[in-house]
Amino acid sequence: MTTPAVDPPISNRLSLKIEPLTREAFAPFGVVLHPSGRERLPVNTYGDKLNLFRESFETDQPIEWFIVEGKRRPMSALFLERHMQISQTFIPMNGDGFLTIVAPPGVRDEASGLPAYDQTRAFYVPGHMAIQLHRGTWHENPFPLKDGQWFLVTSHAALTRGHQKNPQAGLEALPLDLERRFYAKAGVELTVNGI
């Protein structure tokens, strides 16, 4: 796949409303890593002083960590990407919230090749919560709300390599577990409003 020298003019402007993160609202996309609504494990080593809950993690590959420092960038999607081999985890480290844009796995494609517009959503993730995507959930990378926000993100070796390619390059043929659909290439602008 080669990159067109010039993107087509914007013919479709989409705007997403920011939604608060709840387990229910986020269920089509992944899970919220927070104790609320979970069953406490019967671990009583310290009485009620240390309460443990459990969440699954899925990967077909040995995992590794991305340590990410993000700055505020324009609140519009360059692309949505997805990974089929990992339930990727996004953990904010400063206690600062961030925005995420997601679309469910297996969602239909628009004629443009982009994930269905009406199922693409934006969430505000508070800084004391982490999110973990289902395999195949479409997503942009986290949008920090200020400079110097830190994240820990799960990855695997091929995915880490995949991110190091030119973002405009065609990655579909490589076993990188990284598929991207670009908005500008389809003449679409997807922004988040309310910021």
Place this chain on the structure above:
Amino acid sequence: MTDTAPLSRRDMFVAAAAAAGAITLDAYCDISVPGSAMAQQAAAPAGGSPFTTRGAAPRETLAIHTRLALKAEPITPEAFAPFGVVMTETGRTRLPINTYGDKFDLYREDFASDQPIEWFIVNGKPRWNGVLFLERHMQLTQTFIPMGKPFLTIVARPDAKEENGFPILSELKAFLVPGDTAFQVKRGTWHENPMPLADNTRLLVTSHTNLTLGHQQSPDPKLKALPVDLERRWYRAGGFEIEIATV
């Protein structure tokens, strides 16, 4: 070890702890089901010491014979290197990922596990800032990720010299971990569980199924056969009172 007290029963431990105002009854694992798998495991632990178990608390306890106050130092990659890695950018090379220009800087760190991993989601509150036990896991490099609030940790290196079944006291280190700093211990690094400094201190901690089961201390006989990847050395029950000095 200059132990002048005979072995005492669990209730004596609890009474002594309550008298010291340090540990509550609930802080002691329930292995009171006579003959249960976990009780047997505690009674005949690996390593030959009654204070080495695969999770469950020992049934016996010694009177305090040794006291140690540890001063917590701020966690830094250098100071923590014998025990694991600090998950910050310090000393790392930025990956050549320029998707968003200079708006998104990525670094990487290893993670190792012999088992499929899963998450502990932890919600803790302050407790006695001392060592009930040190535990270790050989099958993963366990990650401790605070969700905004600081905590204390006590660790000893994986190859710490042992004496009478305990990693020697001079090997123990206490660290203050800020709420925005995660760390990952090596396979086999001895550690107490995180000690919160405030209510609703939440962490994400990597685990695997048998480790999660090991922590549950259930008298379920099925646990006996599982490789729970949890080894504990019970300092407090062994007569060591090791706590973090408050300043």
